Amino acid sequence: MLLDEKTDFEEPPGKRTPPHPWEHVTWEQWNDWRWQMAHRLHTVEDFASFMNLTPDEIVGLSAPDHFRVDVTPYFASLIDPDDPNCPIRKQVIPTAQELIPFEAAMADSLGEDAHSPVPGLVHRYPDRVLMLVTTQCASYCRFCTRSRLVGDSHAMFNSATYEAQLDYIAASPEIRDVLISGGDPLTLPLPLLERILKRLREIPHVEVIRIGSRMPIFLPQRITDELVTMLAKYHPLWMNIHVNHPKELTPEASAALARLANAGIPLGSQTVLMAGINDCPNIIMSMVHKLVRTRVRPYYLYQCDLVEGAGHFRTSVAKGLEIMESLRGHTSGYAIPTYVIDAPEGGGKVPILPNYLLSMSDTKVVVRNYEGFITAYTQPKNYAGHDPETCPYCKQQRDEGGQSGVAGLLAGHSREIRPDTWNGVHEHRLQRSGEAALNSAQSQPESLIEHAVRERQEAK
Numbered sequence: 001m002l003l004d005e006k007t008d009f010e011e012p013p014g015k016r017t018p019p020h021p022w023e024h025v026t027w028e029q030w031n032d033w034r035w036q037m038a039h040r041l042h043t044v045e046d047f048a049s050f051m052n053l054t055p056d057e058i059v060g061l062s063a064p065d066h067f068r069v070d071v072t073p074y075f076a077s078l079i080d081p082d083d084p085n086c087p088i089r090k091q092v093i094p095t096a097q098e099l100i101p102f103e104a105a106m107a108d109s110l111g112e113d114a115h116s117p118v119p120g121l122v123h124r125y126p127d128r129v130l131m132l133v134t135t136q137c138a139s140y141c142r143f144c145t146r147s148r149l150v151g152d153s154h155a156m157f158n159s160a161t162y163e164a165q166l167d168y169i170a171a172s173p174e175i176r177d178v179l180i181s182g183g184d185p186l187t188l189p190l191p192l193l194e195r196i197l198k199r200l201r202e203i204p205h206v207e208v209i210r211i212g213s214r215m216p217i218f219l220p221q222r223i224t225d226e227l228v229t230m231l232a233k234y235h236p237l238w239m240n241i242h243v244n245h246p247k248e249l250t251p252e253a254s255a256a257l258a259r260l261a262n263a264g265i266p267l268g269s270q271t272v273l274m275a276g277i278n279d280c281p282n283i284i285m286s287m288v289h290k291l292v293r294t295r296v297r298p299y300y301l302y303q304c305d306l307v308e309g310a311g312h313f314r315t316s317v318a319k320g321l322e323i324m325e326s327l328r329g330h331t332s333g334y335a336i337p338t339y340v341i342d343a344p345e346g347g348g349k350v351p352i353l354p355n356y357l358l359s360m361s362d363t364k365v366v367v368r369n370y371e372g373f374i375t376a377y378t379q380p381k382n383y384a385g386h387d388p389e390t391c392p393y394c395k396q397q398r399d400e401g402g403q404s405g406v407a408g409l410l411a412g413h414s415r416e417i418r419p420d421t422w423n424g425v426h427e428h429r430l431q432r433s434g435e436a437a438l439n440s441a442q443s444q445p446e447s448l449i450e451h452a453v454r455e456r457q458e459a460k
Contacts, residue, residue, distance in 0.1 A: 018030040018073075018077075019077040020050055021049050021050045022073055022077070025073075030073075030074075031221050032221065033219055033221040033222040033224070036072045036073055036074055036138075036219055036221055037072070037138065037187075037219070039073055040070040040071055040072055040073070040138075040139070041069075041070070041071045041073065041076050042068075042069045042070050042071070043061065043069075044058055044061045044062060047061070047071075047076075047093065050076070050081055051079060051081035051082075051089075052081055052082055053093075054084045054095075056084075056095045056096045056097070057084070057093050057094070057095050059095070059096040059099075060093070060094030060095040060096050060097075060098055060099070061093070061094055063094070063096075063098075063099055066094055066098065066099070067094070067098070067140065067142070067144070067147045067151065067309055068140050068150075068151030068152075069092075069093075069094060069140060070137070070138075070139055070140055070151075071092045071093075071139045071140075072138050072139050072218055072219045074218075074219060074220070074221065074252070075088070075092065075138075075139050075217075075218050075219070076092075078247060078248070078250065079093075085276060087244070087245040087247060087276075087277045087278065088245070088247055088248070090142075090274075090276060090277055091141055091142060091143070091244060091245075091274075091277065092139055092140065092141065092142065093142075094142055095312075097311070097312035098142060098309045098310075098312070099309075100311060100312070101308075101311070102311030102314075104306050104344070105306055105307070105308045105309075105311060106306050106307065106308065106344065107148045107307075107308055108148055109145060109305045109306040109307045109342075109344055110145060110305065110342055110344070110345075110346060111344070111345045111346025111347075112124075112130070112146075112346070114345075114346055115346055117168055118164040118165055118167075118168050119157075119161055119164065119165075120132040120133070120157055120161050120165055121164075121165045121168055121169075123168075123172075123175075124346060124348055125348065125403070126174060126398075126400040126401060126403045127174055127175060127176050127177060127398070127400075128175060128176065128177035128178065128179065129168075129169060129172075129175055129177075129178055129179070130179050130181055131165055131169075131178050131179065131180050131181070131196075132146075132157070132181055132182050132183065133157055133162065133180055133181070133182055133183070133185050133188065133193075133196060134156070134157060134182040134183035134184065134185060134187055134188055135149055135150050135151060135152050135153070135155050135156060135157070135182060135183045136150075136151070136153075136156075136182065136183045136184065136187045137150060137151065137182070137183055137184040137187065137214065137218070138184060138186075138187060138214070138215055138218040138219040138222070139214075139218040139219075141214075141242075142309065142310070142313075143272055143274060143304060143305075143307070143309075143310040143313045144307070144310075145305045145307050145342075146182075146183075147307060147308065147309060148308075150182065150183055162196060162199075166196075166199050166200070166203075169200070169203060169206065170203050173205045174205075174398055174399075174400075174401070175205065175206065176205060176206065176207040176208065177206075177207065177208045177209075177210065178200055178206055178208070178209050178210070179210040179211075179212060179240075180196065180197075180209065180210065180211050180212065181211075181212035182212075184212075184213050184214060184215055184218075185211050185212070185213060186211070186213045186215040186222055186227070187215070190226065190227065190230060193230075194230050194233075197209060197230075197231075197233075197234040197237070198234070200234075201234050207236070208236050208237075208238065209234060209236070209237045209238070210237070210238045210239065210240060211231075211237070211238070211239045211240070212239075212240045212242075212270075213239060213240075213241060213242075214241060214242040216241050216253055216256040216257055216260070217241060217242065217243060217248050217253055220250075220252040220253045220255065220256035221252070221256075222256075223256035223257075223259050223260060225259070228259050228260060228263045228265075229263070231260075231263065231265060232263040232264060232265070235264060235265075237265055238265065238266045238267075238268070239260060239265050239266070239267055239268075240267075240268045240269070240270055240299060241257070241267060241268070241269050241270075241296065242269065242270050242271070242272075243269045243271060243287060243291060243296070244271050244272055244274065244277060244278055244287075245277060245278050245283065245287060246283065246286045246287040246290050249287075249290045249291070249294060253294075254294045257294045257295065257296060258294065258295070261294075261295040261296075266297070267295060267296040267297065268296065268297045268298070268299035269291050269296045269297070269298055269299055269337075270299055270300045270302065270337075271284075271287070271298070271300065271301050271302065271337060272301075272302045272304055272313075273301055273302060273303055273304060273315055273319070273320050273323070273339075274304055274313040274314075274315070275312065275313055275314065275315050276313075277313070279315045279319050279323075280323075281322065281323045281326035281327070282326075284301070284323050284326075284327070285326065285327065285330070285331060288327070288331065288335040288336070288337065289331070289335060291335070292332070292334065292335045297334060298335055298336065298337035299337055299338070300337050300338055300339075300340055300349070301320065301323070301324075301337040301338070301339045301340070302340060302341075302342060303315075303317060303320055303339070303340065303341045303342070303352070305342055305344075306344055317341070317352060320339050320352060321339070321352065321353075321354055323339070324336075324339045324352075324353060324354055325354050325370070328354070328370050329369060329370025329371065330370060338351050339351065339352050339353065340352065356368055356369070358374065362379070363378065363379055363381075364376045364377065364378060364379065365377045365379060388411070405417065
């Protein structure tokens, strides 16, 4: 049964005691998100007080200059203290494997810095931007794609940063969608977060605002009536949460998500596919079913990025395709996320799907379904193609500034897509070819005809 927005984060009467080792804490303190933030765990001693650390975990926690460790008491209470393979534990407790380099690892695996026109703003796609507003999170994922800056207390954003970001968005009429992320935006003080939302909503061409947050999972106590009431003032506002395992969807998390959904905030979930955590079709199936029961739409299933420190979490792409094969047709379409590789060096999200289109001719398309049933779909003989010259929507299409890609080829906006080096390479080849032909001509002996012509010219 779903919990409504008025549900308190409480156990049945008579059991209002926080879990071990926080029994001394009052129930009011336990449900105070500020108390949770102030009492996060981050040292060997902190974790050893309630769980049996492995030598591998002690090495990871003790390593100098490791990626920041902070875990809220609430999320730590979900850890199995005796199981090193606990999926909650593996997401937030570092191990020695985190220190092992791997092939193709990068600090900025998505090339975000190269697509930042102003600090903290990533403009990778034509009509939307990523607005980074903080480096802080309630807890820190060991597979964080922004570990190069997230958790760094010296890399905080300030008013000047926000103003530069907002000025860029206001001056770019093509931007209709702004995703606020970080770090976790819900760690910001409420007045500051509202000031950012208010400024964005004042920009006429910004149609949709999204917030990316793991706060409902790491710290559901943060999703207060005060926060939700403020967010609801800035619709259309969406929120993407991050769930990687069904064990994260506790009654507390479900209550927090219900508060957001009841405030009219559409919810989506992004999941990272990770070895030893969720690389199992049945785990993913259980997770997506729990998500839709809490009114959260599974959005993306990410192939783990090539980020430094996350090599041990990576699976094969084949594993992701196996999972997608186990979902499509076996459960509701709205419960199926899109499996993507976020292409290295800023290539963006590339969807990866099993192959359902087997062949085609001028008249038939041969497809197969999830059961392996193969059938032919007959194509229409007299289809009158859409006429973009008379379509008002085609006439109003925004110029994507050279990013129309393959869709632009199909629409006839261009005839080719050339890599940056294409012209230079082929011009160089032609130049070399011409020089070679000239040298060859100069080195060849005269033919009889050429000799006769030259003598006649000299005689004149």
